[in-house]
Amino acid sequence: MHIVAVGLNYRKAPVDIREKFTFSDESLPVALQQLKRTKSILECVILSTCNRTEIYAVVDQQQVCGHYIRSFLANWFQIEIGEFADYLTIYEDNEAIRHLFSVTAGLDSMVIGETQILGQVRNAFLLAQKHNATGTLFNMLFKQAITMAKKAHSETSIGENPVSVSYAAVELGKKIYGNFKNKNVMIIGAGKMSELTLKHLHANGVGKIVVANRTLQKAKELAGQFAGTFCSMGQLEEMLVEQDIDIVISSTGADGYVLTLEQMEPVMKKRKSKPLFMIDIAVPRDLDPRLMDMPNVYLYDIDDLEGIVESNLEQRKREAMKVDKLIEHELEMFHQWYRLLGVGPVIGALQEKANRIHQETMSNMLQKLPDLTEREIKVIRKLSKSMLTQMLHDPIMRIKELSAGRRGVEELDLIRELFALEDMLKEQARLPKDFLLESKPSESDDDRISPVNPVLA
Structure with missing residues (x-):
């Protein structure tokens, strides 16, 4: 993968x-x-x-x-x-x-x-x-x-040293005007970006604030935090004139432009050519790119904000x-x-193969030595199990060490081939994920090789 x-x-x-x-x-x-x-x-x-x-x-x-x-x-x-x-x-x-x-x-x-x-x-x-x-x-x-x-x-x-996109938009406004004293600002949109922008504007002593949004209640709530005025998207042109707006900062999730060239032409005539700075920090863009060709309209988009706050960026x-x-x-x-993801299945397959060898060996021995007592069988089973567990201990520890190295994947592949574990791993992969959790202990579970947690051990 x-x-x-x-x-x-x-x-x-x-x-x-x-x-x-x-x-x-x-x-x-x-x-x-x-x-x-x-x-x-x-x-x-x-x-x-x-x-x-x-x-x-x-x-x-x-x-x-x-x-x-x-x-x-x-x-x-x-x-x-x-x-x-x-x-x-x-x-x-x-x-x-x-x-x-x-x-x-x-x-x-x-x-x-x-x-x-x-x-x-x-x-x-x-x-x-x-x-x-x-x-x-x-x-x-x-x-x-x-x-x-x-x-x-x-x-x-x-x-x-705040340098978010909204902060950069405010910094651009400061570069244009020097400060925001007596400057009127319209914020289009009432999302998180607009709220951050208003916080920066408020901290910089902006004059009048107007918030426009598709949902009027959200515009009202956001404007209320900063003693501002609110309006609907249908009132944009009207408010740009009535509120004598100096700067427009737009950040909505609209599919199309919220202000077009056709909308702004009559607005600029009514404003008697007073300059209007417009900063579009939305993607897709909110403001028609053709606006930059209008007299006395100065349009900036999000790409223009790059490098605005170099002093803070240096730190x-x-x-x-x-x-x-x-x-x-x-x-x-x-x-x-x-790398450890592959360890568990490999160790599990190795232990399962050892368990099956142990069980088959015990079964063959009991067929050839039918006269063994229960106590003798128990002792042989315990000793043979102990031998296999001890034999597997060092290889398992070594598998974990190798898998943690930079060539862990290649090392695990080599171990799979060395112990011929491919069929065992395929068999395990076909089992339901919770098979081991849902399975009830069998009578021969005490014969199984003790598991070793590949991560914690």
Whole structure:
């Protein structure tokens, strides 16, 4: 099995490409089920944010998995592969795991060290788990990535000096105006990003605040936190004029533009050419790109925010080096866990083979020596069992040591061949998962070779 990560992110794909590959919250469960049914994909998680759409998958055919995932994206979004293939990033095995750790810790974010991505990865994993799209590998890997990211933020200063996308939008506004005193701001959308943006604006002494949202109650609740005014999406043009708005910051989950060129032309006439700065931090974009061609309208999108807060980022970059070391440690821990996955079945097969040899030998002996007393049989059985247990002890310990090494998988393959365990392993694989738990002890269970826990022993 192999782990791959395939997707588009802000480093390689511009926003006009990324916005075409955004999964809505409503469509994700269906997309996960369809992806899980894709050939060669055994487990999968879809991460869809404003800066990235990435598919993480456990696959059984590394050579062709990229093709299958590209085909899934093309079919789902009805876009020819040739139109986006050059923008894709593909990570495999070790690099895919490292990439997930980096993404979750915020090292791969546009604003390094931001914490919002941690919650987004967590939600993506929990949704995939809920819809049975994950299994043994991803249940372990994503939990480890989330735990590692929390540790990174608590043990380093990677998350200090706020530089989230919303903070960067406010910093851009400050670069434009110097300060927000007496400046009126309209926030379109009432989600988490909008709330964070308003917190930064409020802390910077903004003048009037207007919150617009599709659900009026949410707009009212958010505006109420900052003594602001609220309105519906249908009142945008009216409020831009009446409230004498200086800056618009938009962050919704709308499928189309919330403000178009046609809507804004009469608005700008009524504003008598007063400048309007518009910052679009949504993906897909909320504001019609044609607005940047209008006189006195200054439009910025999420890609324009990169590099806005370099001073704070420098400190985060230094802290990122500490997180990199943590990632390398976690990477090795995952590999150790993964290598031990194969140990249990191999040790179990070896013990089972020894048990069967022991039982067959005892059965043959009793046929040839029918006059043995019960006490003699018990003594022979106990001594022969002890001999086999002692004989197996060192090989089992050695198996665990070898599996923990860098060539653990190859070493286990050699052990399977050396002890001819292939048939035994196939037989075990056909048993129900809870077979050993559900089975009642047999009369000959005291003859069995004592089990050795491959992880704890």
